[in-house]
Amino acid sequence: MYDYFLGGKDNFAADREGAEQVIRAFPSTVSAARQNRAFMLRATRYLAAEQGIRQFLDIGTGIPTSPNLHEVAQKIVPSARVVYVDNAPTMPGPTISHPTKFQDLAMQY
Numbered sequence: 001m002y003d004y005f006l007g008g009k010d011n012f013a014a015d016r017e018g019a020e021q022v023i024r025a026f027p028s029t030v031s032a033a034r035q036n037r038a039f040m041l042r043a044t045r046y047l048a049a050e051q052g053i054r055q056f057l058d059i060g061t062g063i064p065t066s067p068n069l070h071e072v073a074q075k076i077v078p079s080a081r082v083v084y085v086d087n088a089p090t091m092p093g094p095t096i097s098h099p100t101k102f103q104d105l106a107m108q109y
């Protein structure tokens with residue numbers, strides 16, 4: 001549902017139906033999800049561009065939605081390293097959704 005709230009395309013019909021019910025009950029959900037995502041991207045830009053951070057650990061990655069953390073960090077610091085972690089066993093992993101966008105990627109479940 002989170003992907004749907006963000007306006008993404010990596011979601012299933014059941015997600016969309018559930019998300020629409022959530023939106024009807026809590027209309028601010030879409031804005032909250034987008035603000036959350038925007039914060040993560042702003043924080044990444046700040047850390048890479050202004051604080052010299054070169055290694056990032058994204059805990060609770062969720063379904064990849066572009067731009068993802070590594071895209072933002074590596075645009076500023078091409079050699080930046082990113083580790084994505086999520087405890088959801090159903091998480092498809094970034095290579096499935098965006099196979100060409102993830103070079104140099106190792107996944108472990």
Ligand SMILES: C[S@@+](CC[C@H](N)C(=O)[O-])C[C@H]1O[C@@H](n2cnc3c(N)ncnc32)[C@H](O)[C@@H]1O
Nearest residue numbers: 002036037040059060061062063085086087088
């Ligand atoms: C809202 S979603 C993704 C948010 C994403 N980081 C963002 O900023 O847009 C939250 C994710 O956190 C994961 N999560 C929740 N608790 C976790 C934990 N203890 N360890 C790892 N991942 C966790 C969930 O599986 C879910 O995919």
